[in-house]
Amino acid sequence: MFRRLLQLLNREQKSKSVAKSRLQLILVQDRTGIDEEIMESLQIELTEVLSKYFILEREQVEVELEREQDSMALVANIPVLGTKVRHPVEA
Amino acid sequence: MGKVIVVTSGKGGVGKSTSTANLGTALAVLGKKVAVVDADVGLRNLDVIMGLESRVVYTSMDVLEGVCELEQALVKDRRTKDLYLLAASQKNNKSDIQPEQMKKLCLELKETHDYVLVDSPAGIEQGFQNAAAGADDALVVTTPEVAAVRDADRIIGLLQNMAINNLVLIINRLSPEMVKTGDMMEPTDIIDILSIDLIGVIPEDKEIVVSTNRGMPTTYNHKSDAGQAYKRIAQRLEGEDIPIPEFKSGGFAGWVGKLFKG
Numbered sequence: 399m400f401r402r403l404l405q406l407l408n409r410e411q412k413s414k415s416v417a418k419s420r421l422q423l424i425l426v427q428d429r430t431g432i433d434e435e436i437m438e439s440l441q442i443e444l445t446e447v448l449s450k451y452f453i454l455e456r457e458q459v460e461v462e463l464e465r466e467q468d469s470m471a472l473v474a475n476i477p478v479l480g481t482k483v484r485h486p487v488e489a
Numbered sequence: 490m491g492k493v494i495v496v497t498s499g500k501g502g503v504g505k506s507t508s509t510a511n512l513g514t515a516l517a518v519l520g521k522k523v524a525v526v527d528a529d530v531g532l533r534n535l536d537v538i539m540g541l542e543s544r545v546v547y548t549s550m551d552v553l554e555g556v557c558e559l560e561q562a563l564v565k566d567r568r569t570k571d572l573y574l575l576a577a578s579q580k581n582n583k584s585d586i587q588p589e590q591m592k593k594l595c596l597e598l599k600e601t602h603d604y605v606l607v608d609s610p611a612g613i614e615q616g617f618q619n620a621a622a623g624a625d626d627a628l629v630v631t632t633p634e635v636a637a638v639r640d641a642d643r644i645i646g647l648l649q650n651m652a653i654n655n656l657v658l659i660i661n662r663l664s665p666e667m668v669k670t671g672d673m674m675e676p677t678d679i680i681d682i683l684s685i686d687l688i689g690v691i692p693e694d695k696e697i698v699v700s701t702n703r704g705m706p707t708t709y710n711h712k713s714d715a716g717q718a719y720k721r722i723a724q725r726l727e728g729e730d731i732p733i734p735e736f737k738s739g740g741f742a743g744w745v746g747k748l749f750k751g
């Protein structure tokens with residue numbers, strides 16, 4: 399509710415905040431050389447592999463490169479509905 | 490033995506030449522022996538900003554080709570003691586000079602000067618490579634805009650690859666009013682993103698244009714905010730501890746935002 403109120407007061411996000419978040423996204427791509435396309439195929443392959451072991455909610459899978467200060471993290475949100483493995487997989 | 494500092498940015502038109510001219514002048518006013526070097530071969534303009542264009546006889550190209558001695562090519566600025574300009578050739582291309590040659594030139598200059606400021610051309614190609622070749626340190630110039638900061642990030646990466654690790658940032662053309670209303674990124678936003686140290690903020694200032702018209706660096710103008718900001722950067726380069734004024738967004742919306750955030 400506060401959020402709504404704030405949005406009303408602010409009308410729209412200040413342009414400097416938009417600039418900052420756009421920059422952060424651009425720089426993640428610039429610095430790693432990883433673009434949207436690569437992220438997409440990573441997500442598809444990752445989902446493929448994980449599906450061997452888990453029942454996933456495929457439409458909800460999210461994989462993102464995030465940047466904080468001078469470190470980078472691959473952040474994935476992968477909802478699991480169940481598991482497909484009963485026994486530990488043999489090597 | 491002095492040091493060579495390359496003034497660079499990636500993006501064009503953000504204030505590299507203006508910064509080189511003003512910092513060179515400010516450092517000389519502080520009593521340092523300074524050489525400013527125009528590395529923008531083919532598009533020289535440092536001589537014009539400094540008002541020395543009519544006295545340029547030789548260029549760095551002439552020195553490299555053995556047409557004259559380095560000493561002869563240095564144009565002495567008559568307004569301030571110990572300030573010299575080495576102009577760039579206007580009729581050559583950036584590819585006519587090799588990084589090794591620039592490096593040698595810089596080495597020679599820093600033997601006799603406290604500071605050698607090299608004004609880099611825009612871009613990340615040969616011209617930039619030449620300008621940075623002999624540098625010990627770098628001043629990265631940006632404006633508070635997305636494209637300029639993006640290019641600054643790229644340049645910082647390239648400088649680090651060249652083992653130039655002492656990098657500091659100048660934010661130029663900042664409008665305190667726009668920062669206040671939240672319509673311009675503030676210095677902390679930019680520092681967060683680039684993660685390098687800030688050495689100064691130069692406000693947007695009409696005096697820059699006026700002084701460039703006159704060929705008289707803004708640093709000489711005691712009433713100009715930008716001129717004074719350059720003076721403070723020179724003092725910080727000299728190791729003086731002078732705080733950087735804060736520019737922050739504020740106003741009603743910001744205040745309400747803080748209140749509700751708790």
Ligand SMILES: Nc1ncnc2c1ncn2[C@@H]1O[C@H](COP(=O)(O)OP(=O)(O)O)[C@@H](O)[C@H]1O
Nearest residue numbers: 501502503504505506507662692693694697698
């Ligand atoms: N702080 C400032 N306030 C107003 N105008 C500025 C400021 N800094 C630079 N300028 C103007 O911006 C233009 C580009 O500056 P310049 O130093 O030539 O950039 P660069 O060398 O990076 O291409 C010039 O016309 C200059 O007068």
Ligand SMILES: [Mg+2]
Nearest residue numbers: 505506529534
């Ligand atoms: Mg220039």
